[in-house]
Amino acid sequence: MPNLLSNETSPYLLQHADNPVDWYPWGDEAFAAAKAEGKPVLLSVGYSSCHWCHVMAHESFEDPETAALMNKLFVNIKVDREERPDVDAVYMEALQAMSGRGGWPMTVFLTPDRKPFHAGTYFPAVERHGMPSFRRVITAVADAWETRRAELTAQAERLSGFVGQAIPSADELPGEDLLVSSYQALASRFDETEGGFGEAPKFPQEPVLEFLLRVADEPWAPDAKRMVWLTLSKMADGGIHDHVGGGFARYSVDRSWTIPHFEKMLYTNAQLARLYLHSAQVLHEPAFTAVAIRTLDYLLRDLRLPGGAFASAEDADSQGSEGTFYVWDAGEFADAVGDELAPLATTFFGVTEDGNFEGSNHLHVTRPLGQLASQLNIDLVTADAMIDTARRRLLSRRSERVRPGLDDKVVTAWNGLAIRSFAEAGAVLGEPRLLDAARDAATFLLSEVTRADGRLLRSWGKGRASVPAFADDYAATALGLFTLYQATGEVSWYTEAMRLVEGMVDLFADPAGGFFTTGADVEAPLARTRDHFDSPSPSANALAAEALLLASSYTGDAEFAAYSERALRAGATLAITSPSGAGHLLSVLHTTLSKPQEVAIVGPDAQELSSVVWERFRPGVALAVDRDGSATNIVPLLEGRATDSTLAYVCRDFHCALPVSDPEALRRLL
Numbered sequence: 001m002p003n004l005l006s007n008e009t010s011p012y013l014l015q016h017a018d019n020p021v022d023w024y025p026w027g028d029e030a031f032a033a034a035k036a037e038g039k040p041v042l043l044s045v046g047y048s049s050c051h052w053c054h055v056m057a058h059e060s061f062e063d064p065e066t067a068a069l070m071n072k073l074f075v076n077i078k079v080d081r082e083e084r085p086d087v088d089a090v091y092m093e094a095l096q097a098m099s100g101r102g103g104w105p106m107t108v109f110l111t112p113d114r115k116p117f118h119a120g121t122y123f124p125a126v127e128r129h130g131m132p133s134f135r136r137v138i139t140a141v142a143d144a145w146e147t148r149r150a151e152l153t154a155q156a157e158r159l160s161g162f163v164g165q166a167i168p169s170a171d172e173l174p175g176e177d178l179l180v181s182s183y184q185a186l187a188s189r190f191d192e193t194e195g196g197f198g199e200a201p202k203f204p205q206e207p208v209l210e211f212l213l214r215v216a217d218e219p220w221a222p223d224a225k226r227m228v229w230l231t232l233s234k235m236a237d238g239g240i241h242d243h244v245g246g247g248f249a250r251y252s253v254d255r256s257w258t259i260p261h262f263e264k265m266l267y268t269n270a271q272l273a274r275l276y277l278h279s280a281q282v283l284h285e286p287a288f289t290a291v292a293i294r295t296l297d298y299l300l301r302d303l304r305l306p307g308g309a310f311a312s313a314e315d316a317d318s319q320g321s322e323g324t325f326y327v328w329d330a331g332e333f334a335d336a337v338g339d340e341l342a343p344l345a346t347t348f349f350g351v352t353e354d355g356n357f358e359g360s361n362h363l364h365v366t367r368p369l370g371q372l373a374s375q376l377n378i379d380l381v382t383a384d385a386m387i388d389t390a391r392r393r394l395l396s397r398r399s400e401r402v403r404p405g406l407d408d409k410v411v412t413a414w415n416g417l418a419i420r421s422f423a424e425a426g427a428v429l430g431e432p433r434l435l436d437a438a439r440d441a442a443t444f445l446l447s448e449v450t451r452a453d454g455r456l457l458r459s460w461g462k463g464r465a466s467v468p469a470f471a472d473d474y475a476a477t478a479l480g481l482f483t484l485y486q487a488t489g490e491v492s493w494y495t496e497a498m499r500l501v502e503g504m505v506d507l508f509a510d511p512a513g514g515f516f517t518t519g520a521d522v523e524a525p526l527a528r529t530r531d532h533f534d535s536p537s538p539s540a541n542a543l544a545a546e547a548l549l550l551a552s553s554y555t556g557d558a559e560f561a562a563y564s565e566r567a568l569r570a571g572a573t574l575a576i577t578s579p580s581g582a583g584h585l586l587s588v589l590h591t592t593l594s595k596p597q598e599v600a601i602v603g604p605d606a607q608e609l610s611s612v613v614w615e616r617f618r619p620g621v622a623l624a625v626d627r628d629g630s631a632t633n634i635v636p637l638l639e640g641r642a643t644d645s646t647l648a649y650v651c652r653d654f655h656c657a658l659p660v661s662d663p664e665a666l667r668r669l670l
Contacts, residue, residue, distance in 0.1 A: 009461035010080040011407045012048035016057065020067035023078040026087055026525070034075040034112035040145045041110040042074035042138065043091060047082050048407035049250075049263035049313040051322055052122045053105040059125035060134045066125070069135060073142035074109075081106075082312055082411055083459050085470060086518045090526045093163045095119040109141050114526050115156035116163075118144075164527025169513040170572035173565050176593060178572065180220045182579035182586050186212070187223060189580070194256050195231030197580060201261070203251040204235060206271035207534040207542075207583030213278055214587045214619055229283050232276060236291050237365035239356075242326065243349060244363065244394045247298035248272050249316075258364050259357055262316040262323045262404070266303055267537040269295050270310075270417040277425055281617040289429070296425055299418065300437060305408060307448065308440025309460070310418050315405035325404050327360035328394075336397040337390040344383060345390040348372055410460040412449055412469050415441050416476030417537065420483045427487035427614045438484050445477060446496060455521075456500065468522050471515045472531065474504035475543035482550050487614075489607050489625035491634050494554070501551045504544060505563055514570030515544045532571040538584035541567045546588045553598050553622035555636045556654045568592065587619070595652050596620030597670070600637050603627065603646030612648075612666045 004024050006017040016023055024030035034041050044061075046053030060066045070076050081088035081104065091108045094116040095101075102121070109118040118141055123134035132140075144152060186208060189197045196202045209228050216224040235241060238257025240249050247269045249260030273295040280288035303311045318325040330353050334342040350356065350366040373383035419438045426434035449457045449465045456469035456477065481497035484490070507519035516528040517540060531540035548564035551557065568589050575582035575589075599621055601610050606627045613623050624637040632638050641649065647659040650669040660666050 005078060009464050009466070010048075010083045010409055010459070011405075011461065012046060012053075012080040012082075012409075013078055015048065016061060016078050019057070019061045020064050020071075021061050021076050021078075022071045023076050026077055026079050026084055030075055030077050031112055031114060034110075037075065039073065039075050039112070040117075040141070041112065041114075042070060042076045043079065043087075043106075043108040043110055044077070045079045045081050045088050045091065045106040045108070046104050047080055047313075048405065048409075049265065049315045050104050051261065051263070051316045052103075054315075054317060056105050056122050056134070060123070063125070066135055070138060073138060075112075080409075082407075082409065083467060084525075085472075085531075086529065087525045089517060089529045089531065090163055090524075091116055091119070093529065094159055095121070097159060097162055107137075111153055111156050115153075115160040116526075117152040117156040117159070160526060164524075164529045166510070166512055166514075166530060167532060167570070167573045169566070170569040173569060173592070174572045174575070174589060178575060179215060179218075179586060179590055179593075182575060182582075183212070183215060183218075183221050183224065185579050187227070190223075190227050191255065192230075195227070195234040196255075196257070200255045201251050201253050202255060202257065203536055204231075204240070204248065204268065204272060205534075205536060205580065205583065206268075206275050207536070207538050207587065208580055209583075210271075210275055210278070211583040211586045211590070213275070213282055213617070214590050216282055225283060228279055229285065232279055232288060232291075236276075236287065239362045239364040241291070241364075242298065243365070244326075244391055244398055245298055245302065246294035247302070248295065259362055262326055264298075264314045266299070266310050266312055266411070266414040267417055269299055269303075270414065270421045271537065273299075274421040274424060277421075277428060278617045281428070281615075292425060293429070296422060296434060296437075303406075304437070305410065307444050308437070309410040309444040309448070310415055310441060312407040312409045312411050312414060314403075315407070318402050318404040323357060323362065325398070325401055327355070327357050327362050329355065329360050332397075333361065333394075337393050341386050341390045341393075344372065344376060344378065344386055348387060408461065410444070410449060410465075412445060412456060412458055412460075412473040413476040414537070415445055416473070416478070416480040419445075419477070419480030423480065423484040423487040424614075427611075430611070435484075435487055438480070438487070442481060442484055442493065442496075454499065454503070456503070468519055470517050470519070470540065471504060471508040472517075472537075472540035472543055474500050474508065475515075475540060475547045476538075478504065478547040479543060479550070482547070486610075486623040486625070489610070489627060489631075491626070491631040494624075494631070494635055497547075498551060498554075501547050501560070504547070508540075508544070509563060510570070512570075513566040514541045515567060530570070532574045532585070533578075533581045534583055534585075535581075539571070539582070541571050542582070542584035542588055545571075545585065546591075549588060549592060549596065549620065550622055553596055553620075553637070554624065564588075564592070591620035594620070596622065598622045598624070598637055598651040598654065598656075599670070600624045600641055600649040600651070600656075601626075601647070602629075602632075602638065602641045602643045602649075604643070605646040606643075609646055609648055609661075609663060609666065612663050613670065615667075616670070618670065 005013045127133045212224040215221040240252045240257045240260045276288045276292035337345045349363040351361045355361045422438035457465040458467040478497045478500040481493045485493035508515040518524045545564045545567035552560035571585045629643045649656045
């Protein structure tokens with residue numbers, strides 16, 4: 001018989017709806033039951049594409065005896081961390097305080113008033129590798145609750161006082177010295193052989209690479225371009241990159257990017273598509289443009305939902321095994337590509353009889369195509385066409401397999417990142433289909449994931465959206481809509497972006513500086529936390545600072561600029577101690593210190609002239625476009641600018657150079 005999760009919309013929660021565990025969703029009903037029954041709460045937090053979450057579910061939550069013990073001893077709550085990042089953040093702080101580490105699945109034991117007293121991550125069904133069995137853990141916790149309840153309650157009180165404490169803000173806006181020291185710290189951790197930072201497991205760390213790209217022309221960052229180029233080249237050749245279908249896995253389990261953890265996330269691919277696009281512009285690397293396009297095409301083909309929004313993720317597992325969908329044995333690979341392509345494709349993608357992943361082959365590029373083509377006496381243009389044909393044939397063959405599970409939940413913040421990437425790529429590459437994808441996703445968020453009163457919601461699934469949105473949802477969506485306005489000149493997107501920025505300030509601003517995760521109109525799970533850490537999508541505070549900086553550039557409103565500066569000051573302490581977790585904040589700080597340009601282009605050919613702005617990577621530019629005067633009274637940057645002839649105004653702090661009408665003259669001003 002289904003439990004209470006059967007009424008939820010999250011695919012992750014629905015995966016547990018038929019467990020013998022009497023799961024509750026997060027909410028007052030569960031804690032009221034715990035108080036009435038005098039039981040502690042077992043809180044289990046995970047997400048649908050988490051491999052070890054599936055393992056623990058199969059080993060323990062699907063086991064009738066274990067479930068019976070859980071039901072007897074606890075009130076059990078299941079949470080999707082992607083749907084409720086506020087719950088996840090609060091109890092992850094507690095877990096890290098207690099154990100010094102974190103991860104998912106997260107298992108936390110709470111008092112009936114929501115305060116944590118014990119926590120862990122994955123527990124096996126039977127004791128192994130020094131880890132106690134899950135049954136042993138829950139039995140010991142329940143026994144302690146019965147025999148040492150006062151002690152546990154006091155411990156929970158102390159720990160709860162620690163959770164949600166604000167990091168002290170910097171007294172003033174950090175200067176260039178923070179950017180320099182952060183660059184030096186990142187450079188000291190750079191992997192000079194394989195790119196990226198540190199050892200395995202290795203994450204792309206998109207915000208950090210974006211920061212390096214932003215500062216690449218600074219005299220104090222001489223190796224920034226090389227670090228970005230090496231990392232993105234190694235990733236593009238490695239197995240973290242899906243060479244058949246495009247897109248990237250979330251992280252690599254090895255240092256060389258060869259074998260990934262096979263889950264593919266919307267936020268990973270939205271960020272990487274934009275990063276490769278920017279890197280192609282800065283580094284003049286056409287191969288990076290191709291990677292960006294293939295990544296966006298993956299999102300359109302495999303994650304786009306009816307209505308135009310994007311699903312959250314694809315699972316690592318299919319048919320009960322990790323990576324099955326992606327790997328090939330040597331014979332199947334050769335048969336799929338055909339005899340005429342097999343000699344080139346087999347060597348290029350590193351396919352062997354022994355394989356590199358549990359006896360099968362996960363594809364990765366083993367050597368430059370030009371080198372291999374020369375060895376096989378094939379000209380490079382022909383070899384490139386042959387590899388493209390091989391990819392298409394492999395994709396066709398792979399499409400016959402059982403696909404990994406799809407988490408078709410629409411997460412607002414991640415869709416905001418996707419809207420931004422599609423809009424920017426559409427403008428840079430002159431691809432109307434990419435702009436259309438951005439428009440469709442934006443329309444979906446504003447129509448289906450927004451309440452009648454205008455309140456943005458966190459996620460949508462099964463035709464419903466309910467959880468109020470968080471600060472990152474507001475900030476990421478506003479940035480996506482601003483970019484869509486810049487790319488299309490359609491002023492309605494600007495209007496909606498400004499509405500979200502104003503709502504973000506009203507709902508989330510912390511009087512002490514920065515932004516709370518949860519809105520003032522909802523009850524926080526234990527404390528109102530603040531998100532300063534890129535994890536690995538940009539932190540809510542850094543996104544908010546960027547959206548506010550852009551709003552101030554469009555309006556000249558000093559209050560927006562002040563909120564942006566306070567958010568940067570609030571995150572400065574983290575940036576000083578852990579720059580790898582504050583890449584996006586560092587990027588926004590660099591833009592702030594550089595005084596971003598404002599570009600107003602008006603007149604009948606304004607959209608055509610605006611293409612000059614997109615020719616190069618210009619972070620932080622506030623581009624306002626008005627062909628016919630319809631936006632003059634809406635966008636303050638456009639006020640007083642006649643539209644009877646096409647002119648471009650390049651400004652800083654609303655102080656403008658003389659207008660120009662010639663593309664070359666505009667290039668010189670930019």
